[in-house]
Structure formats: structure tokens, C-alpha cells
Amino acid sequence: MMLGILGGRIYDPQNGKDGEVGDIWVKDGRIVAADEVDRERAEVVDAAGLVVMPGGVDIHAHIAGGEVNSGRKLRPEDHRGHERARSGNLRAGAGGTVPSTHLTGYLYSELGYTTVMQASAAPLVVRHTHEELEDVPNLDKGAFIVMGNNHFVMQCIADKQPQKARDYVAWLLGASRGYAIKIVNPGGVENWKWGKNVAELDDEVIGYGVTPRQIVQTLAAIADELGLPHSVHIHGINLGRHTSARTTVEMIAALDGHRAHLCHLQFLSYGAGRGHVHKSEAAAVAAAVNANPGVTVDIGQVIFGNATTMTCDGPLQYGLHRTTGHKWINDDVEGESGGGIVPVTYKPGNPINGTMWLTGMELFLLIDDPWRVFLSTDHPNAGPFTSYPQVIRLLVDRDYRREMFESLHPRARKGALLPELDREYSLGEIAVITRAGPARALGLEHKGHLGVGADGDIAVYEECADKEAMFARPRYVYKGGELVARDGVVVADVTGRTFSVAPEYDTGIEAELRAYFKKAYTVSFDNYSVLAGHGPATEIVACG
């Protein structure tokens, strides 16, 4: 199979291309040099006047696994009116903020995205995540493994055995076929099993005497020591609270130079405002990010409309349930994690929602280096991924941004920094924050660019004044060189890959784990790894 996309304006920031006219050639799913292709036999697309970018890369979304599926089951009201009928070999599906698996893949194709990382999975139930990922077509994927409240890790820290923690983490990533270490509210989720939380980096985790600071430092160091392609991926403490900006800045300082990705930073950048309405502390948080080159972030931009919040942060979700009165799922997972789900609706007329919206915008505009700030809505927490084109328009079009700002509740607008921020993202910068940047932060060398050897994941757009319309309807989308969407409509269902890591470790730890499992788990050690039984077929990405 050979393909040529000819004469398009190429936005490939990784390879220094910022709209230069050129050709892209694809052979056997990979991008190749022009002389490797037999032009007579290649399928050729005239891209003259069109914008050519690598396929989009989403570094943080909830698309598959326990929390996502509970969210689907919880919300029949969210699916109705968002159905998709089967068509040829394309499967039927439903869901607005939490679409069914096949529809999720199709909707991403229809935006020009080709790679998406599942933001969290507890290893005890990651077999479920992998089963669903197999049913998400048209995307390459990976799953982040939650460890920030893991009993074995916390015991190693308490016993001052970082080496053992490292062997365990390496074993666990391999056994769960995970891609990265995820931390969610370190220590706070464990304390929630006692009906409590943590509020400071030096608060104690009940029963272990360790602190959120120690958990973050230990796991960030392990990610670097193991040479994992992606850094530790952190959802910090105090999410949604007025103390979150302060503890986020403290956490960045505590990283001690280790790499880290801070996810959905918007939710963790608030300070105390007047009368129970938080205020944005984006400036302080952005300054801390700017000063620490090892830190990358995604924003979790709030989209006005319906959303379904779902995180491993159990106490946060309970708080949301108490605040909104909406239906609530909680799920405590033995030895590892927890989580909750609450549906929400973000409204511009709500002063708190307005503050959340502008906090995200300010972070986007105040973080200087686009290679370290990535587009996300923490799908479906701050809004569905289908709203990405709207976020792009907000970033490239300050008049549109101002118009939306004016629609916010006056208490959200009062004193806001946003009106002073005139920055507009260029198309090249959009290509960075939606493709090249996240691919680099993930260590996926074949993703996010169009150089020779890259995967044939390509999105071709027709440029128009309204960038939301442009990015909502790609002319052509190719996954591994195969056309999967045309004129904004999915046309094919192709199987994607799942990436995982398998770092080396001292296998001597397995004997201890076998004994530990007998008392710590209700599942046999031998059945815990997803490699037992119908394990998923994953592609191992090298460490080092």
C-alpha cells in the first residue's frame, strides 16, 4: 500500500516545517522518502492549498476501563440524541460525553486524532481496560497505571526501600501492560477509605506514615531511573480546592529536577477568592511551570455544557456529589486505588464554572513553551474531546475568546487577568500542542511528526477563517496510511495498537509478591497479571 499526499502546506513542528509546501509519502503504514515509492502504483491525493499535519495525539483522556464504563452505564440520558447507526462495517454506538468504545474511535478519527492515552487504570482491573481498548478502533493507545495510593509502594517508602519499590513498579508495569506511572491524589485516596483526605504535601497517609511528597518523589525518581518513555503522570492533591495552586507550586518544587507531567492543570490552579468563589492562580502556576523545564502539562479546559466527571480521586468526587447533589458512584479498589463519578453541567453564568474556564485559558496563554503545554479537556471531566476544535479556536482567535469571556458571570470576570492576554496561537503552535508536543512527552518517537520513519498517521484540513470549523471537519484522516475519515466522517474501522513498557527488574521480588498477594489481594498472584489468560497484544516501547 502506497500513498502520496502532494503539494499540501505541511505543519510538522518536530521537523521544523511551518506551512511549507511539500509532499508526504507513505508505504506499508510508515512515512518514507519520495524515492522509496513507485509513483505509478501509489494512490495520490492532491493536497494543494490544504493543511497537512501529523495525526492528533491526546495525552490524557478517559476512554476505556472501569471508571469509563461505569460512567456510560450511569448515564443513559447522556447517550440519547447522540446515537450513531451502523453503516457497512462500521459499528453502531451511542454517547455524548461518554461514547461507547467503537464510537469513541470514530469520533476521534473525525477530528484527525490517531493516538490517545487512557488516563488511568488500577492494575487490579486493567484487564478490563485492555478489553475495552481492543474495542476502540482507529487509534493507537496506551494505559497509565495508578500507583499513588498503592499499598506495596507506600510500605516500601515507609521501610526506606526505594530499590524494592523500583523493582515492584517495573514488575507492575509489565504485568499490567501499562505505559506510564500515574499518580492520583497521592495518599488522599487511601485516606478516603477512612472517610478522610490529605490537604498538604506533608500530611500523613493513615496506616503508613508516609506523605504525598514522599510518594511523588519516589515515583518520579523511579520513572527516571527506569528510563520510562513517559515521565510520571500526576494528578496532584487538592484538586478543585482553593488551596490547589499553592500545593501545585509546592509539588513542582518537590520534584527535585525529575521529569513530570501534570495533568488537567486547570483543576489544580485555584486560589481563595471572595465569597466561596475561587479565583484563578494561573499566573503563579504558569510561572512555576515556566521555571521548570522538566515539567509538561495538559490543561483540562472546561467546555460549557454537559460533562461526566470521573477520577480515581474518591474524596474529590464525593465533594462534587455533595456540592451538586448529582448522582454519585464511588469505587474503592483494594490495595491500590479508588474513584468516583458525578455528572456535571458547566455554565458560563455560574461564577465558579466561569473561573474554571478562564483559569484554563490563562494557563494556555501564560505557559511560554508550547512544547510543554498540551490540549486536553481531561475528557470527559471538563468536557468531551469532541470540543477540541472549539478550544483551538479560543486559542487562535482572541476576539472569539473575548466574546466568550464577556458571557461569563460578572464575579468570574472581576479582576481576571485574561482580558489582558492578547496572545494568539499560530497554526504551527496548534500542531505542537495537539500533536508534536504530546508525542514527544510520551516518548512515542513514531508519533506526532511526518519525518521518514514516522507512522502514517496524517490529518489533512482545509484552512478557513473559523478554526473551529476547520478542525471539526478534516478533509482526510489516515491511520497507518489507511484512510479512516473523509470530510469529517469516519469511513473505515481499522484495528489500532496498544503500547506498553516492560522495564527490567530483579525477578527475585516475585517470590515476595507471591506471599504478599496471599494476604493483600482476593485475586491469586498468578491471575493478577494481564498476561495470564487472554492477555492483550501490546507493542512494547523501549525504556532507557
Place this chain on the structure above:
Amino acid sequence: MTTVVEHVACPFCGCLCDDLTVEAEGTEIRKVRLACSSGRGIFMDYDPRPRRPLVDGREVEWDEAVAEAAKILSAADSPLIYGLSSSASEAQRKAVALADRIGAVIDSTSSVCHGPAGLAMQAVGEPTCTLGEVRDRADLLVFWGCNPDASHLRHFPRFSLTAKGALTPNGRADRTVYVVDVRPTGSSKKADHFLQVDVGSDFEVLTTLRLLVRGLEPSVDTVGGVPVTQLKELVERMKSCRYGVAFMGMGLTMASARQLNVAELFTLVAELNEFAKFSVIPMRGHGNVTGADQVLTWTSGYPFAVSFARGYPQFSPGEFSAVDMLARRAADAAVILASDPGAHFPAAAAAQLERIPTIVLDHGPSVVASHARVLFPTAAYGVDAAGTAYRMDNVPIPLKRVISTGRVSDEEILDRIIEAVA
């Protein structure tokens, strides 16, 4: 040749105990260690002889049976796919793919057991936990409308009543146990406190508990046959426990008020979290009925009673649930996957199954299999086929193939049918 397979998961009930050892001589299973009597039967009573498919009771080649099944489904205007809960998730995924392809209605045994618990969850949410949290933390257990002593035989020792865990090192002695039911049961005899509720009064009792949690005073002395003083005592324990867990069963889902009962319990549990950590776990029956909910939900958005007739998924219990589809004579052909609605459905629904052509996939004899138009004798997941099943707390467990019989799995047969109807 003797083979010994360890860490075997038992596919019988929602506990999916995965610590069994199975010893076999060729295809004959000789010994099963650690299984309960129900689970033992799954392995020891298994007939491993390969069998050929039947069309109208006549032995045929596989190709002919697949072609006949495809013919029936292609001719049907309103096919129904039902069962799923004793199959593996791999086959359940194929069953939904088939329903999608042919525009069928698909439903699992959930609709006749814990379906109302699913509706309650959709209405009010569900604070829950894994069974390991119960074992390790729970100092207060409330079993409502369920009798694990008879239905889930290793639940008490592995997870709940007597299980020893990190914060419950003395097992039974570290727990207070309530059973609430309409009659004394084996479980109630093992409890510290038994509250006998009048038949049909669960909702009133649950509402009264919610009222008491809020500190309000009922104007009566007895509710649903239970003295208010006893309910007050229970509320005090619930508000002051370290980690409370309620288990609920079909005593709530299949009694009058159904999902309203369950929603009231789920709401009570949610409200208790203002005072103490509290969770609830539906006591799911069939080995992989939880998986059926999971698979249908991730593929269609809805847990059971899903119609693909209009090309996209629609959810309507009472309309697209199998009993109702059959009793209304709305289904004109059926695929029955690893279940026996012929034996368990109300007469009007079972009668329709005898009128319409049925395609049955099962590893053993059943009423519905006895009058199948096409019968595919399958392997049994967890015995001679490997796959994945979901425990009642949504933890996925691998099912092993402990003997190799050459019998064909549900997944393979469904795959062939999908190919043939395409």
C-alpha cells in the same frame, strides 16, 4: 496422563473464586480442591465428550449448522439474542457484534435478576468497593434480601462474614453482621442481628432508615414488621462503623417496587457517607453476568435490554427485555447463549420460544436446547475454554482451559455465524 492446574477460577457464581486446583486424567476431571459444592459440580459433572451440532434434532456438520443459523437470522424480522451470563466476555463481545450486524434485540439474564439494581444505579448512583476492601476493612455487614449461605457458598469465608484481613485480623469477631430478609435463612442464623421484614415492605423499612439517619423521628413504633427501636440500633451502628458494606440480592430486585427498593438502599448508603465510610455490592448470581453488563455497556452504552433494530442502540427495559419481547410475540427468531429461558421464563415467554426458530449455544442439556432448531454444543468457559469473566465487584478474572476436549467455544461459533450472515 495426569494434569494438575492451579489457581483455577470457578465460573459458577459471581464470586469467581480463583484459588481452585483441578486434577484431570486426559479429559476426565478427577479432583477439584477448594471449590464449594456448586463449583465442584461444574467440573466434576462435566461431560467432556465432543458432540456434533443438531439441526431439528438431526446431527449435521458444523458448516451446515452455521448455514442454517444464518438462514434463520437472515429471514427473521425481529431476532432476539439472549443469555450471555455464563459465557466469557470474548463471546459476549461477539454476541453484541452479531446483534449490531443483524439489527437484533440483545438482552442478558440481568433483566430477570439484578436489572433493577442497574436501573437504580442509573437513577441515584452507587457507592461501591471491591471484595478485598470488604475483607480488609469492613466491621459492619448488612445482607439485605440475599442468602449467600445458600447461593454464594464461599462468600462468607473468602470475603465477608469470617474472612480475615488487614484491619479484621480476627475475622468474624471483628464484625457486626445484620441480615434483613422476609424469612429466616441460613445466612440469618449466622448473623448477629436478624431483622425480619414483612413481605413487600423493604421500601418502607429503607425509607425509615434514611429518616433515622437524618435524625428524624417516625410517628410509628413498627415499620414493615420491624420495631423502630431495632432500626435505630442499626442506624447507630451504621453511622459509627469504620467501614460498612451492604450486600443486596433479588429479595430487593424481584420484590414489588423492584428498582425503587434498590435506589432507596443505594441512597441510604450514599447518605451514610456523611458519617462513616459505607459501600454497597449487588450480589450477582451467574459467573459472568457482571461481564454481560460491562460488555453491553461498553459496546452500546446500555447494560441490558438493548435493541439494534433501528440501526443504533436503544435501551428500554420492559420493551426490549427478553421476557417482554417473547411474551408480546415480538421476537420471531432467537439466539440463546449459555442460558435456559425455556426452564426459567414465565409460561407465556417460554411458549413463544417453542413457536419460533431458536439457535442455542450450550455446553450441556437444557429445556431450550431440547427444542432448538439449531443446537451448537459448545465448550464451557473455565472448563474446556479460556476467557475472561467479571466478578460481582467488577474485577475481571481469567478463566482457564483445564482440559482440552476439542469442543468449540461460543466465541468461535458466533464468529462463524457473523461471517455467514454478512
